[in-house]
Amino acid sequence: MKTLKTWAARAAIVAGIAAPFTAPVTAQTVYQVPALSDYSGPFAAIMPMLGAGREGVVNWWNVEHGAKLGVKLELKTYDTRYDTAQTASLWPGVLATKPVIGLALGGPDTSALQQRLPTDKVPMILGSAANGFGWRPNQWVMATRPTFVHELTGFIEWFQKNKAGGTRPVKIAMFTTEASPTFADMGKGVAAYAKANPTIVSLVEMVYVEPQPADVTLQLRRVLNAGAEVVLVPTNIQQAVAVKRAMQALGKNVPIAYSLQNSPAMLQKLVGSIAAMEGDYEVHGSVIATEEDTEAKRFYDMLVAKHGLKGPWHSLTTIGISQALVMVRVVEAAAKKNGGDKLTGEMLYNTLIDTNFAAKDFYGFTGGDIDFSVEAPFPTKDPRVNIGQVVGGKLTTVAKGVPVPKLAKW
Structure with missing residues (x-):
């Protein structure tokens, strides 16, 4: 019993000595x-x-x-x-x-x-x-x-410089809808940018279709015949799939640019495979989720x-x-x-x-x-976008931190 009391007393002394050296737990x-x-x-x-x-x-x-x-x-x-x-x-x-x-x-x-x-x-x-x-x-x-428009115009200027030589306006077309305030705003903003920057971009047509169009082959044929070099579809999955299927039906390979919410990762199973989107782009101010x-x-x-x-x-x-x-x-x-x-x-x-x-x-x-x-x-101080592209059947990052132009309100 005496031994037990002695051990307890020593333990208490040790604990008292050690206490000041124990890191305090921060209250959360x-x-x-x-x-x-x-x-x-x-x-x-x-x-x-x-x-x-x-x-x-x-x-x-x-x-x-x-x-x-x-x-x-x-x-x-x-x-x-x-x-x-x-x-x-x-x-x-x-x-x-x-x-x-x-x-x-x-x-x-x-x-x-x-x-x-x-x-x-x-x-x-x-x-x-x-x-x-x-x-x-x-x-x-x-x-x-x-804004989506900032992201899209950053891509347009990058494409004009890197894919169209930078010495002439690049011809673009865009598919959107007036049935959604956000998507209508995209169309309004890109149209305003094109009007203000004729040396950079020539807007072939702003194509307004239903949010879930059954077929857009006629509309796509029209803008391709007018010389569109890239087609923007930054809206939803349904419009993106419709434009891609129309491109396949026409046997054309003009690149399509999507946003994050309807990116190639979202679309690949709906259009056959990621390989079916060869040459297409993903554009936004977030990471490109490649391998x-x-x-x-x-x-x-x-x-x-x-x-x-x-x-x-x-x-x-x-x-x-x-x-x-x-x-x-x-x-x-x-x-x-x-x-x-x-x-x-x-x-x-x-x-x-x-x-x-x-x-x-x-x-x-x-x-x-x-x-x-x-x-x-x-x-707003220095907004930038990242650009991905399907190359060789895989999504790859082709440009990081692309500057976005200064835009006036549209």
Whole structure:
């Protein structure tokens, strides 16, 4: 018994001596991050990939950065069904969790929330490109990419210089629709750019068709006969497939340029194979999800191996990764400056406005630096795009960090 008491006393002394040398555990403040999603609407089939990208980044950041700053982010998914009314009805419940920042999905939630967020003091990060009609001051839904029109005009200028010799205007045609505000805005913006830059581009025709056209062979034949050297289809999957099938039916091989949401990875099974898209382009201000050994691919592989990311290496997974990366970098910057336990939505909004986030902090998942201003809810100082092309039956990156022209509002 005496031996036991002696051992206990010595143990207590050792514990007391060792205590001052034990690294303190940083108390963590938990912040709810609403992740607006669509698991039962038009994008239910692809949402698991986008959502997995978000989750992988947050898991990684909580371990590698948040723990040191005393911050833990918890994603909370809200199924908006990609519907404006559903988003608006869910929002009071979202606010009840006292979020300081959130992840947006697209047009419906932007429409539902953009005008009330300045009052609610909750900035949202959008992984898609911005719209021209959203180019207004004091906006709180911030897009990680410039507008679709910025992206398209960056590609046009690159194509004119590198594929058309740079000494004459390149002839383009574009397919879009007036049935969608976003897609109509693309047409309006590209037409305005073409009118203002006749030495760079000649717009053969802006072809307006149905959102889900049955056949566009006549329209495509018309623009090809007029000399179109590249056809832009930056809208949806249905229009992209219709234009590609029309190109195949006509036996032509004029390159088609798509955006991220209807990229070759999305279209390959619908048109036969990736080889059927030989020569076609993918254009946007995010990473080109190729199988090349890139910094972005290595970062993705790390998230899979160490942080439970379950989505495939795909353009849609990269949307979730890129928007989550921007979100956590904003939280990180604010926490370093103000303390991890003091974050507010207004503080994070001011951090978004006042900070230039270097491209190196996003591991290749952005076109360039991320910066916002009161005047525009998307990067404006030096926006850039990446360009991919199907070559030899594989998607390859043919240009990185392509400068985007300065555009007037259209």
